[in-house]
Amino acid sequence: MQELKDRIVKEGKVLPGNIIKVDGFLNHRVDTGLMERIADEFGRHFNMDGITVILTAEASGIALASIVAQRFQKPMIFAKKAKSDNIEGGLYQSDIFSYTYKKKVTLLVSKEWLHAEDKVLIVDDFMANGEAVRGLCDIVEAAGAELVGIGCAVEKGFQGGGDRLREAGVNLHSLAVIESAKPGNIVFREN
Amino acid sequence: MQELKDRIVKEGKVLPGNIIKVDGFLNHRVDTGLMERIADEFGRHFNMDGITVILTAEASGIALASIVAQRFQKPMIFAKKAKSDNIEGGLYQSDIFSYTYKKKVTLLVSKEWLHAEDKVLIVDDFMANGEAVRGLCDIVEAAGAELVGIGCAVEKGFQGGGDRLREAGVNLHSLAVIESAKPGNIVFREN
Secondary structure (H helix, E strand, O other), X not given: OHHHHHHHHHHOEEEOOOEEEOOOOOOOXXXXXXXXXXXXXXXXXXXXXXXXXXXXXXXXXXXXXXHHHHHOOOOEEEEEOOOOXXXXXXXXXXXXXXXXXXXXXXXXXXXXXXOOOXXXXXXXXXXXXXXXXXXXXXXXXXXXXXXXXXXXXXXXXXXXXXXXXXXXXXXXXXXXXXXXXXXXXXXXXXX | OHHHHHHHHHHOEEEOOOEEEOOOOOOOEEOHHHHHHHHHHHHHHOXXXXXXXXXXXXXXXXXXXXXXHHHOOOOXXXXXXXXXXXXXXXXXXXXXXXXXXXXXEEXXXXXXXXXXXXXXXXXXXXXXXXXXXXXXXXXXXXXXXXXXEEEEEEEEHHHOHHHHHHHOOOOEEEEEEEEEEEOOEEEEOOO
């Protein structure tokens, strides 16, 4: 998606440790107009009529997933990252390693809200090593639901998480795949 | 907002410790159609033309805040709850006590994205003791920005957080204020 790539080049910052910071429009201050256009791109790639629920992980995935879900009149479930007092009883869970926080976190989805008859589109704003999405795939599988696909805004292609999912046969569609990133020089994968 | 009150009565659960669980439509599985109608209610109460940014706190506030922001073509900023590697440099911060997690957390907003000329609408899904919103107010003040108002979907009136803000002169508008909650008997404040 050219608009997204242009924003990454114009506003993204490359920090030490291969961190690509796009928090001015994607995951801290969110450009909701851009999220709408990303949602429309996903709508062109996935058959939204066949999807019953949008699934993401807290926190930064929620903004994009909410707007995708709203635009296609779906409910949105976000996996929680710690057990809080207001999740009771049965939970699907998956342990992942967070690249951002450099520690293990557990993704949780209540069994009340995800069911075997669901057809799930996973949406995330940013994929680094793909751990969050892998955890969400585990949860979809544990629920016996069908994973229709994964829509991701920005993927760090050089960390391999996305390609591992593609090799496993998952319909992963990322709108900007970054192949290499140095300050002042961000290179995207050709479509 | 009658639709919201009806959903709370029909689907809400009252758990020990005065926890009111509305995670089937508000803060785990999110009914995005309801979020749109909540956004429209806020649009009737607040002058959206005068607002430059919607502010919320991660994680559960993000879904509603995103849809409010999208509907009125505003950017949305979410305060983060822990220092991650991809927030660099100057931060506004406020320490709050999380009723849900029973511990102190720090809300963080990058100085890059909130400015003195901003006119801010704070949006949150759920107010218990009002700590998250109080922390967001601190951040707006630290930025020198103008707090136009606070739109909250569900407020637990009996915990007093909302009334403390009203007494301080804040334009807080909650769409369902719960005065008392026992299993099978949830009572709302009269408008």
